[in-house]
Amino acid sequence: MVSKTATTSKREVYDLFKRERPFLTHEHEMFRTSLQKFLEKEAVPNIEKWEEDKHTPKEFYEKLGANGFLCPQIKPEYGGLGLDFGFNMILAEELFRVGVGTLASTSSSIIVPYLETFGTEEQKQKYLPKCVSGEITTSVAMTEPGIGSDLASMSTTAVRDGDYYILNGEKTFISNGINAGLFFVAVKTDPKANPARKGISMILVEADTPGFSRGKTLKKLGQHSLDTVELVFEDARVPAANLLGEEGNGFYYLMDRLQQERILIAISSLVVAEEMLKSTMSYVKERQAFGKPISSFQNTQFEIAEMATELSMAQTFLDDLTSKHIQGENIVTQISMAKWFITEMARRMSARCLQLHGGYGFMEEYPIARRYRDVAVMPIYGGTTEIMKNIIAKNLGL
Incomplete structure (x- = not known):
């Protein structure tokens, strides 16, 4: 016999945006919390101006460096902290979460590692400490x-x-x-x-x-x-x-770092997708049409359910790949899969989320308008979707 308490208990609500990642420690989350506080103060109030100026001031990156957020992987003998890839992942996630991700993440986690891996001792001594401090950014x-x-x-x-x-x-x-x-x-x-x-x-x-x-x-x-x-x-x-x-050897050096570049693009795209869906879910719960919230309409519910399912599956796949990347495994094929699928998923979601905003989605006051523009390039840079599919096919023996 089922108890009355069991049959009338409040329905558990699934939190799409909360997941356990065993490769992240307490130290990782402390780094995340500090970075979030910094960005809330130094980036969020200025993003609209930076968008209008078509430029993020160098001072912002110098502040990131002064607070210890840049190039977390660089060894202490060059002024860094010698931290693992999990910190680079968090840097990318939180920068892209607020919408200023590309430069600091790319410079710290994709470009500077070329110098760490292939540079001479003289080059490392000359440039790496300045990369950590934010005095030098790279391209x-x-x-x-x-x-x-x-x-x-x-x-x-x-x-x-x-x-x-x-x-x-x-x-x-x-x-x-x-x-x-x-x-x-x-x-x-x-x-x-x-x-x-x-x-x-x-x-x-x-x-x-x-x-x-x-x-x-x-x-x-x-x-x-x-x-x-x-x-x-x-x-x-x-x-x-x-x-x-x-x-x-320049071509081979560039190819050597592509696994890390592409997993970071996938990580960044996933965060953007999460933020788009999160803001859209809030909007449809608040927006009224025909006397009730548009979240109560079946079409809205189906659209959200489909996007939430895609997002959850992408999260699980990417978390597994990130754990393997941290362990140093060669997973080029799977990362190529993640890069094309997650960036394309994010691009599709941007249009679906904008549609659920209706006319307001076309207005600059809502963040979905900027996300819609920004996400369009993600399936292109770092290797196009078509190139990713070529790599996958080749590695499958086709």
């Missing part, structure tokens, strides 16, 4: 006009001239081009190499290098607070000591 320059994922077809050259390299060429779609003090530039040091990828090298270019200049700032659909520019090299003279690693 990677790979893409050229007409050259996207086909990196081996780049035309920017670096010709050795004694103790210098002479750089000539152009780069485009370069994020953080205004703020960056140090550019990781992919160049052709051997244009005749066969295959062409063996002629690519990586050179560190400081912002004040003679012959190097920033071109026009590019107008974008979204992510307005992150500046994106063109770079121009006209007989730019860069010390040969700024070669990262060895000549001809």
Whole structure:
């Protein structure tokens, strides 16, 4: 016999946005709490202005550094804390949660690790402490006009001239081009190499290098607070000591860090999806139509239920991959799956959530309008959806 108490008890409400992740410790959550408080004070009140200015001031990144949030993985001998990837994950999550994620996360967790892994001791001593403090932010320059994922077809050259390299060429779609003090530039040091990828090298270019200049700032659909520019090299003279690693290995260095780059993009996209659904659920509960909240309409309930299911499944998959990545496992195929699926899921959700807002979703006063613009690029950068599917197919033996 079922007791009366059991049959009349209050229905348990499933909390979609709360989950246990065993790879995160108390120290990770302390870091998260401190970062959340910092962003609430230093970022949230200023985001609208930064969006209008099409630029986030360098002072913001210096404050991040001064408070110990940048490059958490860097070893203590270079001014860092020597922390694990979980801290980089939290940095990305909380920055993207408030909408200022791309620069600080990319510089700290994707670009600077190239220097940590392949740089000389002299290069590390010179640059890493300044990356930790926020004095230097970084940018990677790979893409050229007409050259996207086909990196081996780049035309920017670096010709050795004694103790210098002479750089000539152009780069485009370069994020953080205004703020960056140090550019990781992919160049052709051997244009005749066969295959062409063996002629690519990586050179560190400081912002004040003679012959190097920033071109026009590019107008974008979204992510307005992150500046994106063109770079121009006209007989730019860069010390040969700024070669990262060895000549001809630049392509392989870039490929070496792609697993971490793509899992961070998936992590960031998942957070954006969570925030879009969270704000949409709040909106539909409050918004009245025909004398009742639109959350009571079956179509609304079905839309939310479908998105919540996709999100929960993506959370479980990505948490498993993150745990394996922290343990150093090679999971390129699965991360390629996560990168394309979660970014595409977030892009679909942005349209569905905007639709549930009705006309108000088209108004800038509601955050879904900005999220809708910002998420559009996520299936493109860091390797397009099509490239991810090519990788998966190849690794499946097709």
